[in-house]
Amino acid sequence: MRLASFTGILIVYILTSCNTISNHETSAPVAEVDGQILTIDELQKAIPKNLSKNDSLAFTQNYISRWVKETLLLRKAELNLSPEEKDVNQILKDYRASLLINKYQQKLLLAKHSPLITHNEIEDYYNQMSENFILNEDVIQGIFIKIPLNAPKLSELKKWYKSDKPEDLVALEEYCYQNAQNFDNFLDKWVSVKTISDLMPSPIPNNPNFLKYNKFYETSDSLSHYMVSFRDYHKTDEVAPIQYVSDKIKAILLNKKRIEFIQNLEEELYQEGLKQKVIKFY
Structure with missing residues (x-):
């Protein structure tokens, strides 16, 4: 560990003390496991930019330690697995294909797919799927x-x-901006009762009829007074108001559009392949 610490300090000094490092320095070994070598060049590429010297030292020591342990594990795997178990060519081929397809899909999504969801689309989905x-x-x-x-x-x-x-709401806001420790006007959005209760020393009563018969709630502690005004409410097991779930619906619709876009892309490429006669069935 002392050697690793010294090596880490030396490497960080080399990497941070000058802008230009010679080829000889970058190819110098940092650690070796049974002939496998980690060089300063490989380590330099791994270190994130804009780290302080202390952070760079910590990262370097951790990276070297992880590299040594992973290399030792790989060495044992090579020695103890059968040739059939070590044959990962098909796995690598499938993984490479999956990565390339995903990158191409993301590129086309950014270039051609519009992520715009209109209010009418949100409203239609809400009405159809309100349950x-x-x-x-x-x-x-x-x-x-x-x-x-x-x-x-x-x-x-x-x-x-x-x-x-x-005019009273204007006066309230002016007063609270000057005097309140916390002020939240959520007349235009829906907030859970629990969210507000968590801000107070005594929670809003969990009574099924409390919101029905009460428009205000106040409580105090040794330093502050807490006030809540209820202008509208929806109870548990009711259909949520559309504003409360609009972000969730938007995410659902965006994902649906993304899936539809990819399905259409696959079909277009299939028809194109047939037309260009690059597809053969045997």
Whole structure:
């Protein structure tokens, strides 16, 4: 380990102390296992750029250690596996083919496939598959405020956060940006009740009828007062509102379009192959 540490320090010094390294230096061995050699050049290519000297040293020592262990394992495998077990040509051929096909598909996807999903597409899918979007938790739209106990104008704050008037909402936001420890206006998006409850010392009551009969919830600890205004809600086991699942639907539709694109590509290439007579059946 001392030798590896010294070697690592020396290598990092060589790699970071000058911009130009001679061919003799880069071909110098770093470690050897039964005739298999790791050179400075191979190590230099493996080290990520923009690492500090300390990080480079840590990476170097780890890389050398892993290289030695993997080379020892490979040596044992070569000695102990039968010729049939060591014949991996077909596996490598299949793996290479899979990699090349995947790279070509990704290249065409970037060049020709549009990832655009319209709101109408999301809405149509939601309407057709709504039974797949059943809520497993309560969700709400509203306002959350965490405010110091000694904050000014708390009575006005309570009036503003309970009001539906646009001018009161403006006053609320101005006040909270100046005084609140945490302020979240989520009137235009759906948030799980648990997400809001986790921000408070006492969670929102887990009562089936609480959201139905309560529009506000307040609690306190030794330093702060917490307020939640519920403007709308959906209960567990109801169909989720479309805004709550739109990102999930978009991901589903993007994947469907991607699969359809690849299937169409395969069919086009098949028809092209038949036309060009590069396909033969025996």
